[in-house]
Amino acid sequence: MDTRVGGYPTGGHSDYSDQVVTNPGSTPAADAARLVMDRMLTLAWSISAAVERSHRRLGRRLRTLLADLDWAQVADDPTGRGLRTQLLTALAAGLPARSAAPFREAVRTAITRDERSLLPPAQQRLLTGVVDEHLSLTVAAERSGIATEDAPGQLRLALSTLTQRLADATAALPTRTRDA
Numbered sequence: 001m002d003t004r005v006g007g008y009p010t011g012g013h014s015d016y017s018d019q020v021v022t023n024p025g026s027t028p029a030a031d032a033a034r035l036v037m038d039r040m041l042t043l044a045w046s047i048s049a050a051v052e053r054s055h056r057r058l059g060r061r062l063r064t065l066l067a068d069l070d071w072a073q074v075a076d077d078p079t080g081r082g083l084r085t086q087l088l089t090a091l092a093a094g095l096p097a098r099s100a101a102p103f104r105e106a107v108r109t110a111i112t113r114d115e116r117s118l119l120p121p122a123q124q125r126l127l128t129g130v131v132d133e134h135l136s137l138t139v140a141a142e143r144s145g146i147a148t149e150d151a152p153g154q155l156r157l158a159l160s161t162l163t164q165r166l167a168d169a170t171a172a173l174p175t176r177t178r179d180a
Contacts, residue, residue, distance in 0.1 A: 029075060036080035039117065040066060040087055043110045047091055050106030051099040065090045079118055084111070085172045092174050107173065108166065115165045122146050123158040130155060 044065060048058050065087060073082045088107060095103055116124060122144045129140025141151035 032078045033071065033074045036074050036078070036083060037066070037071075039080060039114055040069070040083055043084065043114055044087055044091060046113075047088075047103065047106040047110050050109075051095070051102050081169070084114065084169065088169075088173055108170065111166055111169045112162060115162050115169075118165075119158055119161065123154055123161075126151060126154055127158045 041062070044062050045058075048062065068090065069083050069086050071083070074080060077083070092103065116127065119127065125144035126140050126146055129135040129143055130137060133140070135143070137151050137155065138148055141148050141154075144151075144154075146154050
């Protein structure tokens with residue numbers, strides 16, 4: 001189920017890689033920036049909601065945080081990872097000590113979801129089939145359009161990519177929000 005806040009998805013949809021944006025006069029760079037913006041809003045909302053901020057205060061804070069990000073980075077980094085680091089650092093600022101553990105867990109979950117959306121579509125479908133839908137590797141491979149003999153390697157590659165990117169993203173967080 002795809003919940004929306006202000007027209008932006010806030011959960012339930014983690015595969016942005018195959019979305020087609022059809023805005024008249026839009027450029028590929030503008031479309032990429034829109035997808036990154038959608039991902040950042042989804043990320044910020046899910047993390048902030050996990051640390052139990054009031055929805056009114058949350059909305060105001062997210063508008064400010066998102067407006068303060070250096071959106072020009074998207075031209076050089078279409079994945080938005082640099083923006084994500086900025087956003088997570090801003091979200092961590094002023095975080096009460098009692099919220100550090102729920103924040104860390106929410107960040108790990110949100111980064112994993114975000115990085116899954118950045119995997120190649122076939123690997124996303126394979127991972128979703130095996131992990132989320134509990135399909136056999138053979139069935140998930142068929143649905144993903146991956147040759148059965150290539151599926152184990154593709155699954156290992158997807159998991160190792162996610163593991164490394166999660167470690168990199170977590171390492172970029174302020175010290176007080178990292179796992180101790």
